[in-house]
Amino acid sequence: MESSVHEYARRLLMPSDELRPRLFHLAVLGQLLHALRDRGATIVSVRPLAWTTSGPAYRIRAGDAFWDLWFEAGAAWSHYSRSSPYLEAAAVLKGQARPLSPDLLLIRLDEAALIIECKYSASADYIGGRGIPQVLAYAVETLTGLAPHVVSRVVAPAEALDAQGAGVATSVGTVAVTDAYQFQTILDELGFPA
Numbered sequence: 001m002e003s004s005v006h007e008y009a010r011r012l013l014m015p016s017d018e019l020r021p022r023l024f025h026l027a028v029l030g031q032l033l034h035a036l037r038d039r040g041a042t043i044v045s046v047r048p049l050a051w052t053t054s055g056p057a058y059r060i061r062a063g064d065a066f067w068d069l070w071f072e073a074g075a076a077w078s079h080y081s082r083s084s085p086y087l088e089a090a091a092v093l094k095g096q097a098r099p100l101s102p103d104l105l106l107i108r109l110d111e112a113a114l115i116i117e118c119k120y121s122a123s124a125d126y127i128g129g130r131g132i133p134q135v136l137a138y139a140v141e142t143l144t145g146l147a148p149h150v151v152s153r154v155v156a157p158a159e160a161l162d163a164q165g166a167g168v169a170t171s172v173g174t175v176a177v178t179d180a181y182q183f184q185t186i187l188d189e190l191g192f193p194a
Contacts, residue, residue: 041192065193
């Protein structure tokens, strides 16, 4: 009551180690949605943002093209009736493996895909050591059966980065670590209409 609403909310949320990465994930989603809207895309919410639901969270229309935007994209393979290379390789294991699940996936099936892995940390070992291998694996899988053009990014807090890199060209598309303020450039690389 003695401070601003913003300060009160900060004091309530910042101490929670469990909540901060989830809020960062939502903030990155918000930045991507904002960038899409700035390009004139029509955004329609099609399901709640929950791990208990399946399917894309948003349907994006840009000109005559439709894109799906996933929040936790583990069910993309079953949704599109495609075989997951990861799940096929893991089928020999006892028990059932969970599908790989990019934090965010913007996809125009059989055309192009943007893979985003959110890493809320200041640790280079965590961001690079976990995030980069994850997006490389997601890119291999996506390129194999969902889209021939793949752009992959690990998104980290701006404070964790020394500079903005242009990305590294790989056989599975461009891979880079960036902050959430670079989506216009990333959407250009993806070929998303301006």
